[in-house]
Amino acid sequence: MKAIIKTLWTAILMLCCVSNGYAQKAEAPENTYDLGAKINEMTLTVGGILVVATNDGLAGIKPNESKPIFTFNNFGQLKPEETDFIPMTPYIVVSQGATGGFSGIGKTKRAVIDYVKGKVLFNSEDLKWTQIYTCNVMLPQNKLVVSGLQKSDAKFESQVPKVAVYDLDSGKNDFSFFLDKPGRVGMAKDFSVTGTPLLLKNAVLVPTAQGIIAMSNSGTELWKSKIKDVTWMVADDSGKEIYAFESVNNGNNTRIHKIGDKDGAALWADDRKVKGIVSNFEILPQGIAVVSNVKPSGEKGLGKLMAAKEQSHIAFLSASSGEDLWEKAPKTNGYVQHFYIMEDGILFGLFEGGINKIAFDGKPLFKKPLKTGENIMVMAHTPQGLLYITGEDANIVNLESGDQIWSKPLKYKRATSVASTFDSKNNRYMIAADGKIMAIDANSGDVNDFAQCNFEEKEDPSSMQIRDGGIFLSSSQNMAMYDFNGSESYKVYHKSPGRSTFGKIMGGVMAVASTTMAVSMSAVAGANRSAFGSMNDLDSYNDYGKDAKRAADMFSGIAGASFDYLSKRFKATAATENSQFILTKLSNGVGLVKVNKDSGVVEKEIILNDKKPEYEVDEMGGYLFYKANDKTIYTYNLKK
Structure with missing residues (x-):
């Protein structure tokens, strides 16, 4: 009898869902x-601001503002x-013309936009930069370092490479200096900038084709190093020891140099x-951990090149001498997908499958390398040990013995994908795979x-969540809820209008979960790698709140109103945490439905009047951005 009543009640809810949905179809956009x-x-x-690229340039849309907050044409x-969104920042770097190094042909243009303020902070044309070699956002200092050629009324200055440092909160120039003496007599030398400068407390280090040049904040030259073609640098916590990375063998290998901050002398x-190319570099009290990725050689034809996989190498070096501290490096036989620094050693997981842990002295800490399935989706701390989830298997292992x-x-x-919680x-532990949910007792x-x-x-x-009423499970088109005994509370399915019409949904959880990746990738690309400290810490399982707090704290540690705005956004609860949005075919056309996670009831329907709609959903802020036609964007408030 209870089952019958439950079924009838679910049917009534679903009927209400349909009725409520139809009542919402004529909803007009908010802006x-x-x-x-x-x-x-x-x-x-x-x-949460939508940046739109048009035939004229860029426009920024903040959904609660009636007009674009900026246009850049x-x-x-x-x-x-030509449009680079700097990860986890409010900045967009716009580039036109040749990028990187010295370019003697054609004009290069750069601009930096703060999309939160809706303000252009730097425009090379307005400031008479005729050539831009490099243009780098530096965090947490919140500065912009630009190198290139700048037009000047003074004789010879327009032909001499220059570096300028701008404050990104105010957009004002802090200081600038020339890399060579204007009007110097003698054979011209190439002072093009070869990589990302390093901003220290009282100086800036610039890698050039002639070597590294250190300049004070007043523009006075402090020293020069003969190390040429450096692509990026990083300093230790004290700022006194500098590691410089030089690309060699056509960019296939790397030389690591260590120099002092006072005179640039080799340490x-x-x-x-x-x-290979260094992808991870961690300075530790015990030494320096280095991960590098070697591209497949493809020496025996295109077929082998296409079939070969990237190979990672792990080394542990002496900080004082640079010598290898491990007699025998651990075998990887694949690509290092996960890399974590633990109290007693280094833990790593391979994309091809396999987890191992090595002590700082090079001794294996696991009795033997752990075999796993391919594509390790999760490696995380639990009270019982290390939980791993791959595309094929899952287990918990002892972090000391393996x-x-x-x-x-x-x-x-x-x-x-494998959903778990x-x-x-x-x-x-609850894991969904093979068309079923499995429950694993944490102790036994x-x-x-x-x-x-x-x-x-x-x-x-x-996606899987623990909610007050049970266990919620979802995919792009499906949602289901089960009580804590495994009985199905509801199950709903909204048919996709076609695989080609899927919109991208940037959910709050997804944005938070990708925080570490975004910052790490920014570092690999050549930003100040020490800006946010170590990103190689093993997270606790299922702790999205911790990740959100870390992101909020990171933003709050950077001076400026825009970072304050980002910090408050990440501290706030996602506006639509109790709903999921699904693109589906409705009776009046393709639309987006807002479905309550606890009941499965459709709370809102928005007809998008397009067989292949283009849209974005900001789940943290609770807004839908919809491309209504070739020139028009609609916004809808999903919180109502």
């Missing part, structure tokens, strides 16, 4: 933005590669050469089939 030019691309930023239409008797905690790993068919009330490791979860369109579940 309309006619941009006056063809829209080519839309990008939802981490700040100075450079005309921009190609996608190692010889530089250290490593195979022994498996569960008697045998949980096996399933290879999946593109921890049910703290019942002390169990016993596995029980919890519920069936075959989703329509053969979708793999991508």
